[in-house]
Amino acid sequence: GENVEQHPSTLSVQEGDSAVIKCTYSDSASNYFPWYKQELGKRPQLIIDIRSNVGEKKDQRIAVTLNKTAKHFSLHITETQPEDSAVYFCAAHFYNQGGKLIFGQGTELSVKP
Amino acid sequence: DGGITQSPKYLFRKEGQNVTLSCEQNLNHDAMYWYRQDPGQGLRLIYYSQIVNDFQKGDIAEGYSVSREKKESFPLTVTSAQKNPTAFYLCASSTVYTGELFFGEGSRLTVL
Numbered sequence: 001g002e003n004v005e006q007h008p009s010t011l012s013v014q015e016g017d018s019a020v021i022k023c024t025y026s027d028s029a030s031n032y033f034p035w036y037k038q039e040l041g042k043r044p045q046l047i048i049d050i051r052s053n054v055g056e057k058k059d060q061r062i063a064v065t066l067n068k069t070a071k072h073f074s075l076h077i078t079e080t081q082p083e084d085s086a087v088y089f090c091a092a093h094f095y096n097q098g099g100k101l102i103f104g105q106g107t108e109l110s111v112k113p
Numbered sequence: 114d115g116g117i118t119q120s121p122k123y124l125f126r127k128e129g130q131n132v133t134l135s136c137e138q139n140l141n142h143d144a145m146y147w148y149r150q151d152p153g154q155g156l157r158l159i160y161y162s163q164i165v166n167d168f169q170k171g172d173i174a175e176g177y178s179v180s181r182e183k184k185e186s187f188p189l190t191v192t193s194a195q196k197n198p199t200a201f202y203l204c205a206s207s208t209v210y211t212g213e214l215f216f217g218e219g220s221r222l223t224v225l
Contacts, residue, residue, distance in 0.1 A: 032212040043216040105155040
């Protein structure tokens with residue numbers, strides 16, 4: 001079935017360290033993989049995305065890598081700051097019935113000063 | 114000012130009552146979605162629509178209904194058949210081609 005698995009569910013790091021969140025997906029036809037950040041009580045905000053024609057994409061301290069063969073992708077945050085503390089969701093686009101985004105379960109990232 | 118507007122932001126309902134959550138977008142997006150989020154949980158897809166007058170069930174459609182009479186509007190009705198409706202509901206839209214979702218601010222429903 002259509003599924004996205006995300007790990008870990010919680011992640012605590014010291015300010016300045018790196019954080020890595022990993023996701024796997026079930027449909028090899030998926031070709032769009034966004035990452036969203038959600039602060040408490042607010043809507044998710046897109047922070048970075050990647051399409052299947054590239055293996056890596058960077059935006060300042062954030063990067064995403066994609067391994068289509070293994071059907072997994074990862075979010076990397078370097079030089080973490082307290083304001084990076086939030087819940088992060090990965091998602092994959094599934095094309096069955098016209099296309100839809102299915103989300104992972106989320107990772108609660110805590111950056112300690 | 115383009116975007117997605119959800120209303121109401123907060124809603125209280127008695128058990129056994131139906132309630133309708135509004136979602137309007139002026140982004141000219143073809144696709145619209147409803148997700149449910151429970152505390153500490155991910156986003157689960159309730160219904161989605163790629164075109165006017167057509168919609169598909171997501172993973173947790175039981176107890177919910179939708180309509181798509183206009184491109185700009187995708188209201189969600191939480192019926193009395195939904196046994197545990199207390200949650201945060203998020204509406205989103207996207208172009209069919211890019212897949213990037215734009216979210217509304219959400220509606221928090223509490224059943225008393």
